Amino acid sequence: MAEKMMVVDDARVVRVSLGKIMQSLGFEVIACEDGQQAMQAILENPDVRLIMLDWHMPVMNGYDFLVRLREMPEHSSSPLVVMVTTEASMPSMMKALSAGADEYIMKPFDASLIKSKLDLLGVAYKE
Amino acid sequence: MQTPQFEFMRDFLLQQSGLVVEESKMYLLRTRLQPLLKEHSIATLNELADRLKKDRNSRLARQVVDAMTTNETLFFRDQYPFDALRDVMLPQCASSPVRIWSAASSTGQEAYSIAMIAAEALGGKGKRVEIAGTDISDQALTKAAGGTYTQMEVQRGMPARLLIKYFEQDGSNWRLKPEIRNMVRFGPANLVSPTLSSEMRGKGPFDIVFCRNVLIYFNVGARLQVIDNLAACMKDSGYLVTGAAEIPKGNKSRWEAVHFGNRNLWRLVAR
Ligand SMILES: C[S@@+](CC[C@H](N)C(=O)[O-])C[C@H]1O[C@@H](n2cnc3c(N)ncnc32)[C@H](O)[C@@H]1O
Numbered sequence: 374m375a376e377k378m379m380v381v382d383d384a385r386v387v388r389v390s391l392g393k394i395m396q397s398l399g400f401e402v403i404a405c406e407d408g409q410q411a412m413q414a415i416l417e418n419p420d421v422r423l424i425m426l427d428w429h430m431p432v433m434n435g436y437d438f439l440v441r442l443r444e445m446p447e448h449s450s451s452p453l454v455v456m457v458t459t460e461a462s463m464p465s466m467m468k469a470l471s472a473g474a475d476e477y478i479m480k481p482f483d484a485s486l487i488k489s490k491l492d493l494l495g496v497a498y499k500e
Numbered sequence: 501m502q503t504p505q506f507e508f509m510r511d512f513l514l515q516q517s518g519l520v521v522e523e524s525k526m527y528l529l530r531t532r533l534q535p536l537l538k539e540h541s542i543a544t545l546n547e548l549a550d551r552l553k554k555d556r557n558s559r560l561a562r563q564v565v566d567a568m569t570t571n572e573t574l575f576f577r578d579q580y581p582f583d584a585l586r587d588v589m590l591p592q593c594a595s596s597p598v599r600i601w602s603a604a605s606s607t608g609q610e611a612y613s614i615a616m617i618a619a620e621a622l623g624g625k626g627k628r629v630e631i632a633g634t635d636i637s638d639q640a641l642t643k644a645a646g647g648t649y650t651q652m653e654v655q656r657g658m659p660a661r662l663l664i665k666y667f668e669q670d671g672s673n674w675r676l677k678p679e680i681r682n683m684v685r686f687g688p689a690n691l692v693s694p695t696l697s698s699e700m701r702g703k704g705p706f707d708i709v710f711c712r713n714v715l716i717y718f719n720v721g722a723r724l725q726v727i728d729n730l731a732a733c734m735k736d737s738g739y740l741v742t743g744a745a746e747i748p749k750g751n752k753s754r755w756e757a758v759h760f761g762n763r764n765l766w767r768l769v770a771r
Contacts, residue, residue, distance in 0.1 A: 461651060461672075462669065463664060463668075463669050466660060466664055470660060470661065470664065476659070476660050477660035478655065479651055486656050489655075489656045490655075492579065492657075493657070493659050
């Protein structure tokens with residue numbers, strides 16, 4: 374059965390393009406537009422394996438979502454979280470990793486970059 | 501391009517760099533050399549061939565080799581060689597400094613990946629590591645020595661944790677910290693040169709040699725010569741890492757295969 378993953382981004386183009394890449398790699402994709410929707414989605418789907426998370430979003434941003442997620446005892450280390458953001462500074466990267474992000478992608482991305490990060494995380498995907 | 505000139509170019513590239521250009525790849529000569537023709541105001545490939553005949557060692561000749569080689573590379577390319585470095589090869593090297601050679605280093609990502617792994621594995625253990633990066637391409641070497649990469653280049657294959665630890669941000673680019681840059685020395689070397697081992701004498705002999713994704717461009721004769729050249733620069737029982745299927749069959753008696761997962765490393769067991 375396909376593993377579940379979430380794409381959280383307020384930009385529709387990103388939800389679509391990243392969602393397509395992840396689907397082609399064999400994942401079942403749940404798309405959310407902000408951190409609050411993502412919070413709801415994770416409660417309904419606690420078995421999600423991976424979240425690709427934008428930083429800047431309305432309502433609840435990706436960083437705040439990450440902090441809250443990792444505060445939940447059952448989510449302190451899973452799902453894996455990959456920040457996917459235009460935020461390309463060293464301090465933001467450090468901040469996200471110390472809040473519990475597992476990897477970090479600075480936009481723009483392409484399929485080969487996504488795959489290489491999945492490799493680093495030991496997440497299997499369909500070629 | 502006329503046939504004698506094509507044959508000249510083909511032989512020129514083979515002798516200068518080991519590179520094989522099939523007749524069916526003639527279009528490659530055209531597309532890759534076009535910018536050079538412009539730069540030197542040379543009208544045709546035939547004219548270029550004539551100029552090279554007169555002087556095989558000119559800057560132009562080096563630029564031709566440069567333009568025809570593929571410099572594509574990645575940090576932590578294929579991952580397993582770097583896992584093997586950390587788990588098998590480095591722990592087996594008793595000497596200090598451990599000498600490692602990235603023998604077709606291109607723009608430096610392989611040599612710096614080795615340096616980061618070594619820094620992670622040996623940091624604080626007092627063992628030193630010296631890395632030599634060599635290539636036939638001057639352009640690639642210049643970029644390698646600068647140690648500065650674009651955002652795209654530093655992301656594929658690179659764990660974010662290592663990016664934070666070993667790089668500094670330089671505008672929109674990323675530059676390796678001096679502690680990593682200082683572990684690596686870059687310089688020119690031609691793998692098919694008969695005098696390679698004497699040229700490398702000051703830097704070796706090496707405990708570990710990475711020679712990856714370059715032999716595939718050579719014919720079997722040149723591959724065998726390169727592997728002999730490398731062996732002459734290595735310590736007994738030294739490790740050689742090639743790309744998959746790059747080491748030609750007839751040469752395996754002096755090399756012992758060391759299995760790492762479903763891949764092989766090679767160990768020099770006889771001279
Ligand atoms: C595809 S890159 C491989 C870089 C790196 N080893 C890797 O695996 O990612 C091949 C490099 O081999 C270099 N090269 C080609 N012929 C060579 C020769 N005869 N001697 C030294 N380097 C050579 C090219 O300039 C190029 O930088």
